[in-house]
Amino acid sequence: MSKTTDLADASAKPTPLKSKLPARLDFWQSATGLFLALFMWLHMFFVASILLGKDAMYTVAKFFEGYHFFGQPYPILVTIAAAGVFAVLIAHAGLAMRKFPANYRQYSTFRRHMKSLRHDDTNLWFIQVFTGFAMFFMVSIHLYIMMTQPHTIDPYGSGDRMVTDWMWPLYLLLLLAVELHASIGLYRLAVKWGWFEGKDAQATRRRLKQAKWAVTVFFLVLGLATLAAYIKVGLDNRDNYGQRYVPSWERQTQAPTPQALIPAAQSAAPDTTAPSVVDSAVEVDAPLASDAVVEPSGQDVGTD
Amino acid sequence: MSTVNPTEAQQPPRTLKISILRHNPQDPASVPHMQTFTLEEAPAMTLFVALNDLREHQDPSLQFDFVCRAGICGSCAMVINGRPGLACRTLTHTLAPEITLAPLPFFELIGDLSVNTGKWMRSMSERLQTWIHSTDSVDIKRLEARMEPELAEAIYELERCIECGCCVAACGTAQMREDFVGAVGMNRIARFRLDPRDQRSDEAFYDLIGDDDGIFGCMSLLGCQDVCPKNLPLQSQIAFLRRKMVKVGLS
Numbered sequence: 001m002s003k004t005t006d007l008a009d010a011s012a013k014p015t016p017l018k019s020k021l022p023a024r025l026d027f028w029q030s031a032t033g034l035f036l037a038l039f040m041w042l043h044m045f046f047v048a049s050i051l052l053g054k055d056a057m058y059t060v061a062k063f064f065e066g067y068h069f070f071g072q073p074y075p076i077l078v079t080i081a082a083a084g085v086f087a088v089l090i091a092h093a094g095l096a097m098r099k100f101p102a103n104y105r106q107y108s109t110f111r112r113h114m115k116s117l118r119h120d121d122t123n124l125w126f127i128q129v130f131t132g133f134a135m136f137f138m139v140s141i142h143l144y145i146m147m148t149q150p151h152t153i154d155p156y157g158s159g160d161r162m163v164t165d166w167m168w169p170l171y172l173l174l175l176l177a178v179e180l181h182a183s184i185g186l187y188r189l190a191v192k193w194g195w196f197e198g199k200d201a202q203a204t205r206r207r208l209k210q211a212k213w214a215v216t217v218f219f220l221v222l223g224l225a226t227l228a229a230y231i232k233v234g235l236d237n238r239d240n241y242g243q244r245y246v247p248s249w250e251r252q253t254q255a256p257t258p259q260a261l262i263p264a265a266q267s268a269a270p271d272t273t274a275p276s277v278v279d280s281a282v283e284v285d286a287p288l289a290s291d292a293v294v295e296p297s298g299q300d301v302g303t304d
Numbered sequence: 305m306s307t308v309n310p311t312e313a314q315q316p317p318r319t320l321k322i323s324i325l326r327h328n329p330q331d332p333a334s335v336p337h338m339q340t341f342t343l344e345e346a347p348a349m350t351l352f353v354a355l356n357d358l359r360e361h362q363d364p365s366l367q368f369d370f371v372c373r374a375g376i377c378g379s380c381a382m383v384i385n386g387r388p389g390l391a392c393r394t395l396t397h398t399l400a401p402e403i404t405l406a407p408l409p410f411f412e413l414i415g416d417l418s419v420n421t422g423k424w425m426r427s428m429s430e431r432l433q434t435w436i437h438s439t440d441s442v443d444i445k446r447l448e449a450r451m452e453p454e455l456a457e458a459i460y461e462l463e464r465c466i467e468c469g470c471c472v473a474a475c476g477t478a479q480m481r482e483d484f485v486g487a488v489g490m491n492r493i494a495r496f497r498l499d500p501r502d503q504r505s506d507e508a509f510y511d512l513i514g515d516d517d518g519i520f521g522c523m524s525l526l527g528c529q530d531v532c533p534k535n536l537p538l539q540s541q542i543a544f545l546r547r548k549m550v551k552v553g554l555s
Contacts, residue, residue: 116383
């Protein structure tokens with residue numbers, strides 16, 4: 001029979017005849033997704049520093065501008081980092097897009113299938129497609145601003161961006177999309193590659209699913225609180241749009257008691273103890289979260 | 305589980321309303337439509353029993369497939385209330401009295417609930433070459449080479465697949481991309497990869513499933529895992545194959 005000859009070359013092949021590209025694309029889709037999801041976790045913790053106070057957020061912002069390494073900030077570092085993340089994002093979007101329904105027939109077939117099957121992981125995939133598609137546009141806007149205006153990243157700058165620049169609706173939608181997409185994606189990666197499988201893959205999968213929801217809720221709550229904090233800063237600072245934040249330790253000469261903190265304009269001279277030069281931007285800024293309560297924001301909001 | 309509960313038997317039997325998607329593709333005048341039958345539920349009734357009752361007493365033209373009525377042959381897979389499953393393994397008392405039945409999607413429709421899974425399974429087997437590949441000449445007078453019991457059991461675990469087609473019908477990828485080999489195909493490859501008598505290398509397996517119609521088309525929606533009537537470890541097997549095939553692809 002001719003079968004034996006077929007079998008002979010099937011077993012003797014040293015390398016596959018088929019293109020290795022599909023394997024590489026699959027690997028890089030997962031790898032870029034993993035990078036972006038873990039990056040978003042860190043990103044969320046960094047931006048949430050505003051919840052610890054403006055000084056904390058300022059410190060984080062200056063850290064990423066290299067202040068603690070070079071002695072002065074280089075916003076270009078943020079531009080470079082944002083461009084790098086953008087490149088990974090574009091790669092991930094391009095790779096993941098291969099899985100999207102390619103035409104209306106595929107789309108409607110999948111929707112019908114999904115409604116009929118009522119299957120959690122199938123539904124979650126549709127959320128991935130939806131949020132992924134939405135992020136093509138939303139993340140691009142965000143990243144382009146971060147690349148072109150890295151020097152504006154500080155408590156006031158970010159607050160202004162939210163309120164006066166009208167970015168809060170975009171960031172709210174982006175937050176929802178990112179947190180859903182990242183946690184579902186990480187869950188999918190784990191079941192796709194068999195991570196943490198253990199002896200009972202289905203028990204592990206149930207735990208992973210629970211962890212996935214816990215992570216989603218945690219980051220959504222943290223993200224919403226952070227967003228609210230920046231909006232508050234932006235509202236309080238609305239009349240001083242464009243002003244750069246000056247950390248508390250640069251506003252004082254000695255005796256760092258909160259009562260003695262007299263904020264100064266940009267050129268804070270050491271002997272400026274009189275409040276005369278200071279315009280309406282004056283703000284008694286305690287270094288910790290208590291400042292959110294102290295600030296007389298009510299009058300600013302009310303006058304508008 | 306399926307034994308008759310005495311208290312249950314004393315209760316008045318439920319009246320089942322079974323809606324079935326009817327269509328005969330052989331008849332040009334046939335239009336797909338839902339037809340609802342009413343039937344008195346019997347104790348420990350399965351959908352297999354219910355459908356036979358309907359065909360015997362209400363509509364002899366009703367088409368559906370059964371052979372073993374014990375979850376072994378895989379003929380009676382159908383979409384039960386929207387989800388693929390075996391009719392013979394589905395007890396009616398686990399369902400609400402309104403039951404909707406449809407043929408498995410994806411496969412060629414023979415008529416009503418009967419689909420030609422065999423045709424698709426055969427072409428899948430040919431495409432994936434799901435048989436032992438060996439260059440050794442076989443001497444049928446000699447004893448076969450021995451195999452560790454654990455290995456034999458591992459192979460048998462995957463060999464339990466009855467090719468009912470539920471996994472493919474529950475697969476979102478297969479619905480969208482009809483050339484996708486599905487979990488049943490991947491499971492076959494995993495089974496032969498385990499078998500020491502099969503001399504194929506991972507590179508040879510890559511030639512069979514190393515593309516977006518094969519392992520890399522799988523989006524891990526896990527519909528297959530969750531509907532498989534034989535509880536095959538499809539999720540683990542597909543993940544395992546993916547790791548192996550990516551290794552070939554990145555080497």
